[in-house]
Amino acid sequence: MSNQIERLRYYDxxxxxxxxxxxxxxxxxxxxxxxxxxxxxxxxxxxxHLVQDQDSPxxxxxxxxxxxxxxxxxxxxxxxFLPAPYSLSAQNVLMRPGLSAGDYELWLxxxxxxxSLPAAGYRDCNSKxxxxxxxxxxxxxxxxxxxxPGDYVPPDCGGVRLGIVTLGGSNQITQVNDGLLNGxxxxxxxxxRAQRIIAxxxxxxxxxxxxxxxxxxxxxxxxxGYLDIEPxxxxxxxxxxxxxxxxxxxxxxxxxxPSGKNLPxxxxxxxxxxxxxxxxxxxxxxxxISGIWxxxxxxxxxxxxxxxxxxxxxxxxxxxxAEVDAAGNITRTTGVSLDSKLPKVxxxxxxxxxxxxALWLAPKDLTTYWPAGPPNNDKALTISVxxxxxxxxxxxxxxxxxxxxVGPALTIAGKLTxxxxxxxxxxxxxxxx
Numbered sequence: 001m002s003n004q005i006e007r008l009r010y011y012d013x014x015x016x017x018x019x020x021x022x023x024x025x026x027x028x029x030x031x032x033x034x035x036x037x038x039x040x041x042x043x044x045x046x047x048x049h050l051v052q053d054q055d056s057p058x059x060x061x062x063x064x065x066x067x068x069x070x071x072x073x074x075x076x077x078x079x080x081f082l083p084a085p086y087s088l089s090a091q092n093v094l095m096r097p098g099l100s101a102g103d104y105e106l107w108l109x110x111x112x113x114x115x116s117l118p119a120a121g122y123r124d125c126n127s128k129x130x131x132x133x134x135x136x137x138x139x140x141x142x143x144x145x146x147x148x149p150g151d152y153v154p155p156d157c158g159g160v161r162l163g164i165v166t167l168g169g170s171n172q173i174t175q176v177n178d179g180l181l182n183g184x185x186x187x188x189x190x191x192x193r194a195q196r197i198i199a200x201x202x203x204x205x206x207x208x209x210x211x212x213x214x215x216x217x218x219x220x221x222x223x224x225g226y227l228d229i230e231p232x233x234x235x236x237x238x239x240x241x242x243x244x245x246x247x248x249x250x251x252x253x254x255x256x257x258p259s260g261k262n263l264p265x266x267x268x269x270x271x272x273x274x275x276x277x278x279x280x281x282x283x284x285x286x287x288x289i290s291g292i293w294x295x296x297x298x299x300x301x302x303x304x305x306x307x308x309x310x311x312x313x314x315x316x317x318x319x320x321x322a323e324v325d326a327a328g329n330i331t332r333t334t335g336v337s338l339d340s341k342l343p344k345v346x347x348x349x350x351x352x353x354x355x356x357x358a359l360w361l362a363p364k365d366l367t368t369y370w371p372a373g374p375p376n377n378d379k380a381l382t383i384s385v386x387x388x389x390x391x392x393x394x395x396x397x398x399x400x401x402x403x404x405x406v407g408p409a410l411t412i413a414g415k416l417t418x419x420x421x422x423x424x425x426x427x428x429x430x431x432x433x
Contacts, residue, residue: 005031037077041191043160045071048108048187050163050176053087064089065165065173067108067140072160073190078110080138080160093140094171098152101169104142105186109157111137161186199227209244209253209272248276298343302433305349306340309428311356314404317421329382329407330418339397340431348391349430353402355385357424361417368412369419382407385425394431402427 008024047070056063067086073079086092088106114131117123123130141154145164163178163186178187205225222228251274255265285296294302314334323330360366385404392398404423409416 033077035077036073036079037075039193040073040077041193042073042075042077043188043190044162045073045190048072048082048160048162050088050106050165050178051085053085055087062168062172062174065176067106067162072108074110074160075158076110078158079136080108080110081136082108082138086138086140088140088165088173090171093142094167094173096142099142099167099171100151101167101171103145103164103166105145106162106165107141107143107154107157107159108162109139109141109159111139113137161188163187197227199225207244209246209267209269209274243270244272244274246274248274250274251276292343294343302343305433306342306431307428308338308340308431309426310336310338312336312402312425312427314402314423314425315421316404316406316418316423319409319416319418321416324407324409324416327382327407328409329405330409331403331405333401333403335399336402336427337397337399338427338429338431340429342396342431342433344433345394345396345431347432348394348398349432351387351391351400351427351429353385353387353425353427355383355423356426358383358420359422359424361419361421365417366419369410369417380408381419383420383423385423387427391429396431398429 005027006023007027008020047068049068049070050065051068053064053066056065065088067082067088069082069084071079071081088094113135114129114133115135116131116133118130118132139157141157141159142165143154144151147153163176164181165173165177166175168174180186205223207223253263253267253272253274254260255263255267285299286293287296287299288294289299289302312334314332316330316332319330323332325331361369383404383406385402387402388400392400402425404425406418406420406423409418411417
């Protein structure tokens with residue numbers, strides 16, 4: 001392409017020669033290719049699939065293949081157009097030098113050829129290159145997928161890759177692939193370079209996320225002012241939605257209906273996300289409640305009571321006379337704690353304690369405490385445990401006291417004795433978020 005842009009200017013009586021008309025053609029061709037190259041991203045416009053040829057032999061014989069009609073724009077902005085199926089035959093592709101069995105990328109390359117000689121009587125016998133037309137055509141080129149030393153590799157034509165073909169021992173195509181290779185697409189489609197896209201429709205946007213009927217379907221007809229993008233969108237940058245997002249068929253949001261009693265009223269008209277089916281997350285989910293952000297697990301905990309349990313051991317070894325009450329029993333206490341892990345607690349529903357296990361004295365010591373025969377073997381034994389009579393003030397983590405009583409304590413051989421060395425006490429609390 002020329003770096004200097006000049007357009008022909010005509011005037012009456014101007015003497016024109018062939019190069020003037022060539023410049024006229026070059027201007028329009030180059031400007032169009034600049035537009036294709038800079039505005040569009042190169043690739044396939046439509047069609048150009050690798051398909052079974054209509055002249056293929058019946059099974060089980062290996063079919064013939066061809067390129068379906070279509071159009072592409074190559075990396076130089078040149079249009080490549082196939083008006084009819086192009087057979088991948090020996091005459092067209094498979095008899096070129098350097099081909100052997102293996103996998104090849106199939107590329108479509110732009111070609112232009114001078115054609116059409118002047119009519120009889122209008123040709124200058126002393127001049128060359130008197131062709132009257134440029135034939136814009138194409139060439140199908142095979143490049144080894146994994147070249148081996150000595151393989152012929154065609155030069156880069158700046159074209160468009162259509163897929164991969166596999167050649168058998170007789171240089172016949174045995175298999176084609178115009179889909180994926182190792183999870184990556186083999187075909188590239190045209191794109192567009194743009195900072196903004198505005199639908200050419202000045203009709204007002206009639207979409208109202210708060211006023212749609214129940215089970216409203218996403219319309220097949222384009223809504224006023226909207227873009228229709230098929231079959232899908234792959235976005236490499238950020239997506240910022242100023243209004244609403246609806247995924248799947250729409251559904252109503254009616255705060256005044258019996259089923260909508262927990263919906264905000266009024267429902268915000270922007271910033272809503274409606275998902276008809278399941279929502280899958282590969283990361284954390286956050287929600288804000290009363291100005292505090294919660295992870296999904298923490299958010300669920302704010303809705304579910306937490307039951308927390310633990311075990312404490314109260315030691316009754318080495319009793320002393322000062323601990324003995326009027327009934328001859330000894331009471332000891334220990335401080336314990338429970339941590340709900342909840343971010344916020346509004347109420348302590350319950351605190352309970354229960355005897356879990358008792359560690360008795362050795363059998364010989366118990367025989368001393370309860371000697372055989374009356375009247376000493378019927379001594380009554382007292383064991384009891386208790387927690388706070390009133391639940392502590394609500395908090396995510398609480399501290400309280402547990403008491404345990406054992407008795408009676410007896411003086412045996414001059415030593416104050418209890419039949420139990422320690423008690424294991426279970427305790428639990430119910431935290432209401």
